Structure formats: structure tokens, C-alpha cells
Amino acid sequence: MAAAVQELQNFIDGKFEPWSGPWIRSVNPATGVHEINVPDSGSDEVNAAVDAATRALPGWRALSCAQRAEYMTRVADLLDASLQQFAEAESRDQGKPVWLAAKVDIPRAVLNFRHFAAALPHLLGTSKILSESQTVNYTTREAVGVAGLISPWNLPLYLLTFKIAPALMSGCTVVAKPSELTSLTAFMLCQLFVEAGVPAGVLNMVFGSGAAAGSALTQHPDVPLISFTGSTATGATIASITAPLFKKLSLEMGGKNAALVFSDCDLNKTVATLVRSSFINQGQVCLCTSRIYVHSRIYDEFLDKFVAAVKKLKVGSPDDDSSYLGPLNSAQHLAKVRQCVVQAVKDGGRVLCGETRDELQLPPQCANGFFMAPTVITDVPEESQAMKEEIFGPVTCVRPFSTEEEVVRAANGVRYGLCAAVFTQDLGTAHRVAHALQVGTVWTNCWLVRDLDLPFGGMKQSGLGREGTHESWDFFTQQKTICLQI
Numbered sequence: 505m506a507a508a509v510q511e512l513q514n515f516i517d518g519k520f521e522p523w524s525g526p527w528i529r530s531v532n533p534a535t536g537v538h539e540i541n542v543p544d545s546g547s548d549e550v551n552a553a554v555d556a557a558t559r560a561l562p563g564w565r566a567l568s569c570a571q572r573a574e575y576m577t578r579v580a581d582l583l584d585a586s587l588q589q590f591a592e593a594e595s596r597d598q599g600k601p602v603w604l605a606a607k608v609d610i611p612r613a614v615l616n617f618r619h620f621a622a623a624l625p626h627l628l629g630t631s632k633i634l635s636e637s638q639t640v641n642y643t644t645r646e647a648v649g650v651a652g653l654i655s656p657w658n659l660p661l662y663l664l665t666f667k668i669a670p671a672l673m674s675g676c677t678v679v680a681k682p683s684e685l686t687s688l689t690a691f692m693l694c695q696l697f698v699e700a701g702v703p704a705g706v707l708n709m710v711f712g713s714g715a716a717a718g719s720a721l722t723q724h725p726d727v728p729l730i731s732f733t734g735s736t737a738t739g740a741t742i743a744s745i746t747a748p749l750f751k752k753l754s755l756e757m758g759g760k761n762a763a764l765v766f767s768d769c770d771l772n773k774t775v776a777t778l779v780r781s782s783f784i785n786q787g788q789v790c791l792c793t794s795r796i797y798v799h800s801r802i803y804d805e806f807l808d809k810f811v812a813a814v815k816k817l818k819v820g821s822p823d824d825d826s827s828y829l830g831p832l833n834s835a836q837h838l839a840k841v842r843q844c845v846v847q848a849v850k851d852g853g854r855v856l857c858g859e860t861r862d863e864l865q866l867p868p869q870c871a872n873g874f875f876m877a878p879t880v881i882t883d884v885p886e887e888s889q890a891m892k893e894e895i896f897g898p899v900t901c902v903r904p905f906s907t908e909e910e911v912v913r914a915a916n917g918v919r920y921g922l923c924a925a926v927f928t929q930d931l932g933t934a935h936r937v938a939h940a941l942q943v944g945t946v947w948t949n950c951w952l953v954r955d956l957d958l959p960f961g962g963m964k965q966s967g968l969g970r971e972g973t974h975e976s977w978d979f980f981t982q983q984k985t986i987c988l989q990i
């Protein structure tokens with residue numbers, strides 16, 4: 505018997521709103537089975553959510569940062585207590601292995617609330633007394649207003665809470681629109697806000713498509729700031745809509761991230777790091793490596809070790825703790841990623857393992873899931889699409905290089921600038937190359953290690969603005985200078 509389809513509801517003004525359709529059908533990527541109905545909301549629901557957030561704003565903004573922190577800490581504690589339940593839901597909705605969601609995504613969502621609750625109460629304003637005019641000048645910061653938050657499907661709760669926590673801690677109220685492909689954990693989070701006693705209207709969650717609910721949110725005149733994470737194409741649309749409305753805008757967008765492997769690196773450690781950086785979450789992390797440049801002196805040895813390690817990765821059911829890769833998020837996305845491999849081969853690429861070469865051994869319940877083998881391609885020309893455009897799947901391309909200058913030029917030769925990873929034992933090389941790379945984050949001999957205090961974001965067409973303790977505070981608040989004669 506088919507399992508009942510779970511129906512999500514918008515969360516507006518502290519209440520779950522009954523919804524009878526239309527629905528967006530959401531399938532379990534591991535099985536292809538339709539399991540969740542997501543409300544296909546439009547401008548009516550967005551308007552109601554913005555009205556609720558506007559009404560809640562004065563009260564929420566008037567609380568001290570420490571009082572808001574108490575609420576956020578309560579949400580963190582509740583989320584922590586339901587970690588396994590959230591991890592299983594995230595896996596069912598997004599496709600990532602349960603162990604990965606339990607180890608990374610949900611703990612990180614907990615940390616997002618804890619971190620901003622702990623850090624923001626300690627950011628101080630500035631003041632100055634001008635003795636000649638007998639004035640005291642000081643600056644205050646106030647919440648900008650109702651924040652519109654839009655997030656993607658690849659790290660659903662992880663990225664959504666990285667926006668919600670600092671927005672609320674800064675005194676903004678929120679209307680959030682998660683991806684229509686992965687709305688389940690956002691829906692579950694609303695219940696925790698009710699349990700934590702967060703006042704009605706402070707957090708509102710409107711579910712639906714980008715074209716309807718997303719676009720209504722970005723155009724709403726009472727939403728003065730939009731924080732968006734998603735593709736560069738959508739970011740460009742949002743920028744063009746919000747610019748004439750003078751909205752504050754933060755964009756975290758796509759990447760085409762390079763790894764630069766120098767001949768003096770610790771090869772085994774480098775291979776292990778690049779296997780993870782290329783294939784974790786099925787390569788569907790904006791920071792995943794998708795171009796690996798290896799010094800020609802160690803190119804053959806690197807490829808042998810790398811391909812051997814990739815071939816050992818198990819693709820399987822997300823419920824199986826030994827699966828390293830689950831399914832891709834949707835049938836359309838799988839088709840798109842597969843097409844990228846076909847194009848790479850047409851352009852001269854040689855597939856060393858994965859798609860078109862290796863058969864997957866999947867359990868019967870996953871026969872209709874959106875699975876793909878981790879794929880390594882060589883000999884792709886530098887100017888080909890596979891080297892220039894984001895694939896956002898379990899595919900990585902490897903090319904040799906001879907000089908530092910050549911590899912930096914190649915790494916910078918794309919329209920994106922999100923992150924890069926450099927592998928070398930030489931401190932001079934590490935610093936020189938890090939300075940020369942046009943990206944927001946450079947990792948050296950590691951990957952995906954970052955403290956939430958530090959600014960995160962992209963250069964070029966990967967982003968506009970930064971997120972992090974100070975940067976999110978800057979974004980969600982605005983300064984006022986007050987001059988007072990004494």
C-alpha cells in the first residue's frame with residue numbers, strides 16, 4: 505500500500521494555515537515516490553506573511569539582543585533534541601545519506617542558532633564626544649525591517665537557518681521561502697518556534713515556487729531586504745527586480761571551484777580531501793570542487809590514487825550508513841548532470857570512472873531513485889563547458905599544469921569566484937596563490953573548514969556581500985548617527 509502523502513502548511517502569524525491546494529508534488533529522490541505536497545503559494549500568502557511580520561516587528565525589535573538570544577537558544581535546544589528525526593526528514597526530502605545530515609546539516613543548523621545567539625549581543629556600537637561643539641555623537645544600529653529569505657535545496661535547513669538566526673537576532677522579523685523541492689525540515693522548524701514560545705509573526709514560512717511565492721516576496725514593497733542563496737541565474741533576476749526598489753540585497757550564488765595541487769603536497773591527504781570535496785552530498789554543495797589542476801610531475805600518480813579512491817565510494821540508499829553518496833535531488837537535475845557528462849565527452853573528455861562506465865548496484869527500493877556514480881573526467885579542453893560552468897553533481901574534471909602562473913590564470917578563468925583549495929607544503933606558495941585567486945574563500949590543505957565568525961561569500965558572479973557574525977549583523981541592521989548637544 506502506498507504511504508500517505510504528507511501535506512505541508514504555510515506558517516503565518518504563529519499559526520499553521522490550512523491549505524487545500526494547488527500543490528507542488530515533492531518526491532523522495534531515493535525512491536522516486538511522491539511523498540510530500542508543498543503548498544503552491546502566491547502573492548496572497550506572501551502578503552499575509554509580510555503583514556504579520558510587519559505587525560510583529562516593533563515588539564521584536566524592542567527586545568534586547570540578550571532577550572532575543574534566549575528564544576534562539578531555546579530553538580537550538582529543541583532542534584538538538586530532535587536531531588535524528590530532522591536528519592531522517594532531511595534525507596528523505598533531499599536525498600543525502602542520513603548519517604551526513606545527522607553529522608553535518610542538522611548540527612550545523614543548531615550551531616547557527618547558538619552561534620548568533622551567543623555572538624551578536626556582544627557587538628558594540630561606537631560613540632565620540634566632540635569637545636569643541638559640546639556634542640556627543642554616537643551611532644546606533646536598528647533592524648532594517650521585514651527580511652525576505654530565500655534558500656536552495658542542496659543544504660535545506662543548514663542554509664535557511666544561517667539566514668534566519670542572524671536576521672532574528674538582529675531584530676528583523678522574517679518571511680522565509682525555502683526551496684519547493686525541500687520544504688520538509690523548514691516546516692518542522694516552525695513547530696519548534698511555536699514550542700519555544702517565539703512571538704507570533706516573528707518567523708513566517710511561505711512555501712511555493714520561485715516564480716510565484718519567491719517573486720512576490722522579492723517585489724513586496726514592505727520587505728526592504730532580501731537574502732538569497734541559489735543559482736547565479738536566479739540571483740540576476742532578483743537583482744534586476746530589487747535594484748529599482750532600492751532593497752538591501754545579499755546574494756550567495758553558484759561556483760566553479762578549483763583545486764590546485766602542487767607537486768610538494770602530501771599526496772595521500774590531498775587525495776582523501778579531494779574525494780570528499782568533489783563528492784560529498786553527491787557534489788551538490790556550492791563549495792564542492794569541480795576542477796582539479798594537478799602539477800604534471802605528479803599527475804599520473806595523483807590520477808591513479810584518486811580514481812582508485814573514487815571507485816571505492818558506495819552509492820546507495822541514504823538509510824544505509826555505508827553509503828557515501830545518495831541520489832541527486834530530482835529527476836530533472838540528474839538529467840542535467842548526465843547531459844554535462846555527455847557534452848564533456850563530445851568536447852574530447854575521457855571518463856575514467858563513473859557515469860557511462862560503471863554500473864550501480866542499488867537495493868530494489870532504490871530502483872527508481874535519481875542515482876549516479878561519482879564521475880572523474882580528464883582531457884576536457886580548458887575552454888569547454890565542463891571546465892567553465894557549474895555542474896552541481898558528482899562530476900569532477902582533472903587537468904595537468906606546469907607553472908604557478910598558468911594554474912592561477914586557469915583557476916581564475918571562469919565567471920565564478922566562490923572558493924578554491926590549494927595543496928602544497930610550501931608556505932610561500934600557499935600565501936602567494938591564495939592572494940592571486942579571485943575567490944571569497946581559499947582553503948589550504950583542507951576543505952570546508954570555517955568558523956561562523958568569518959565572512960563567507962563569493963566574488964564575481966558567485967556573490968554579492970558576505971555572511972558571518974559581523975557581516976550578517978551589518979546586513980540585517982542599519983546605522984544611525986545621533987548628535988546630541990550636552
Ligand code: NAD
Nearest residue numbers: 655656657682683713714718719734735738756757758790
Ligand atoms: P535556484 O536559484 O533555482 O533556487 C533557489 C531559491 O530561489 C529557491 O527557493 C527557488 O524557489 C527560488 N527562486 C527561483 N526563482 C525565483 C525568482 N524568480 N524569484 C525569487 N525566488 C526564486 O537554485 P537551486 O537550484 O535551488 O540551488 C542550486 C544553486 O544554488 C547552485 O547554483 C548552487 O551553487 C547555489 N548555492 C550557492 C550557495 C552559496 O552559498 N554560494 C549555497 C548553496 C547553493
